[in-house]
Ligand SMILES: Nc1ncnc2c1ncn2[C@@H]1O[C@H](COP(=O)(O)OP(=O)(O)OP(=O)(O)O)[C@@H](O)[C@H]1O
């Protein structure tokens with residue numbers, strides 16, 4: 277996907293029917309609190325693989341009071357269409373996906389849509405535990421390597437099998453070997469992907485101009501990613517992970533979970549101007565670091581090979597946190613990228629510095645449209 281030219285939501289969150297023709301590479305949604313701006317970004321985020329920017333369940337997304345399921349559909353690259361919705365026909369809620377009218381899969385979405393986002397909920401990623409940072413990293417990887425999501429799901433699945441196996445009184449060694457083999461296969465790819473994308477992101481960070489968004493120094497604390505960064509081959513990684521898992525059976529059994537592997541890795545971020553860990557930076561500095569990282573990834577994605585789709589960049593409430601000169605720098609940078617940027621804010625004047633490079637769209641308060 278390079279750009280959306282039309283977006284239509286039905287019975288999605290507070291939007292009974294919302295339709296927008298898009299004429300620009302930047303779209304700025306403005307309106308009062310609760311109007312449904314973030315909901316629109318969330319709808320867009322569901323055009324890619326995964327559960328979207330709020331990790332909501334499919335049922336939560338149905339407009340309260342609606343008798344039907346929700347739908348989100350988008351026209352992209354002028355004449356292609358992606359439609360997603362809650363599949364009412366299946367007994368368990370399921371996301372129905374159609375591309376150009378034909379049934380499609382999450383993998384089809386991953387191939388077509390490269391998506392990255394920043395939301396206020398992500399402000400805490402540098403302060404909290406590793407889970408959120410790892411998720412953040414994996415989302416950046418997924419935008420670059422569509423198969424990463426599928427491999428991660430395979431890893432998680434075999435890890436659950438292994439954990440269940442370790443709870444038994446007798447562990448069949450052949451069974452454990454088979455499960456750990458699958459974990460090692462997927463885990464090695466995960467570590468390799470992460471190491472590769474961190475290197476790519478770092479190069480994109482380094483290539484960015486100095487100025488409004490501070491640079492960061494990135495590394496992954498995780499044995500297997502470190503080995504990958506040091507040049508280990510995929511089969512080396514696989515073997516190392518397989519050995520680690522086999523050697524850790526007794527310990528993992530006592531702990532009741534798998535203690536070692538790429539599911540425990542963390543993304544370490546240093547705020548380069550101060551040389552200190554990002555966790556020590558101020559709230560505003562952390563926000564600017566995060567935006568800098570997303571812009572670096574957007575740059576990496578938009579300079580990727582010609583065949584790769586250009587990214588959709590979703591920035592929820594990013595403008596409001598920035599002073600006017602940083603805001604202008606952000607808009608300049610977004611305007612220089614391939615891909616389409618979607619921004620939200622409560623006030624149209626926040627987007628003044630875009631001048632004629634963006635389409636301003638008012639999201640009216642619920643009930644008035
Ligand atoms: N399933 C649903 N059905 C109907 N309304 C919903 C549903 N889920 C959320 N909402 C409503 O959507 C509104 C919030 O929308 P959203 O978060 O997009 O607002 P916003 O425009 O981003 O506001 P803010 O400026 O405060 O961020 C709330 O009023 C909420 O009650």
Ligand SMILES: [Mg+2]
Nearest residue numbers: 313314315592
């Ligand atoms: Mg919002």
